[in-house]
Amino acid sequence: MYLNGMIDFTKGVSARFLDYTTYDTMSDPSKAGIERPTTPGQVVLQKALIRQLEELGLEVTYGDESVVHGILRSNTPGAPAVGFMAHVDTADDVMGNGVKAICHDYKGGDIALPGGPVILTADNPDLEDYIGGTVITSDGTTLLGADDKAGVAIIMEAMAYLVAHPGLPHGDVEVFFTPDEETGAGMDRFPYHEQLSKVCYTLDGGEEGGIESECFNAATVTIKIHGVSTHLGSARGRLVNALKVASVITDALPHSESPEATDGHYGYYHVGAVNGTNVEASMEIYIRDFDSAGFDFRIKALQDLAHAVAQVYHASIDVDVHVSYRNMDAANAAHPECLETVRRAAARLGISVRDEIIRGGTDGARMAEKAGVPCPNLFTGGHNFHSLVEWVAVDAMSRSVNLVLGIVEEFAARR
């Protein structure tokens, strides 16, 4: 065991994080699948990360996939490889560029940001855990970008520590810094052919202690509705209004199975977009379900519903189902050592962890689906992602660095 208790990484990890927040890496969902990365600022940060990894002595590749792939070569023959992944882009729900991070020596109480928003302790009970430490926020006019630059900083700090302590045993340690996670296109292209690790972890979680190993199964169902247009004056019995068909389909979906009516393990249908005219309309409906049988049922139920409504209204429709990602718990179950390793490392370090579910997806879910590599999501210490009141506790980031090193150590011991 080489980690004799917790190491204080607060200085290093916060310095790295503050540096990364100065890069404008907001991604653009409207360019997802068209340009990669969707915004050029992401490449600027990725190039900086490549330089930093090379300075540390890692082997780095950066190909057409636009994914930074670094390898710290094993010093322990027989130890299995392990991977860590974080994304360089930030969300576009609120302005993500021009971030001016502020470090608060947190003494308790609400945090008023210069730009106006106030981080209320009433809404953020976890703040209390960080009294006496440093809490980082934006100035209140942008998000902070702890999602996921905290993850990038945690991984980089852990790599720097391993390089600075060459006597510490480790197998091949891989790092991946992906673009465009927030657009959902981050894993559209990934250098799977280069990947050594059979177990990987994303550092893209929130509150301290959270380990997310389950996510939704997710599909987007696109329904194209073809109406029948006539002169409105002589439309009786002939006109088929595509928008009306869309609205009937929308209303026929169970209201109790919507995102606003569900939480926990409950799945839902969500009409995300309706576009068009009375002649042609298209709908995008999101289906989410943790259970794969339930997921398949929802897809079939929606298809049947859409066809039935179309028949009643004499419209013709095309239905396209695109599965976005699947629940990664199957891959985790097939490799139980993946989560056991985290729990063992956390127990040794005195970090209390808890299992959480993601009512969404992660890049790790895509990896699990595509490559069969389990890839749970670990906490970074960030809160209120995608908002002006985002914050991250430096102490939590430091403990996350320890957890990464603890996981590396567990893998080294498995030779």
Ligand SMILES: [Zn+2]
């Ligand atoms: Zn994220």
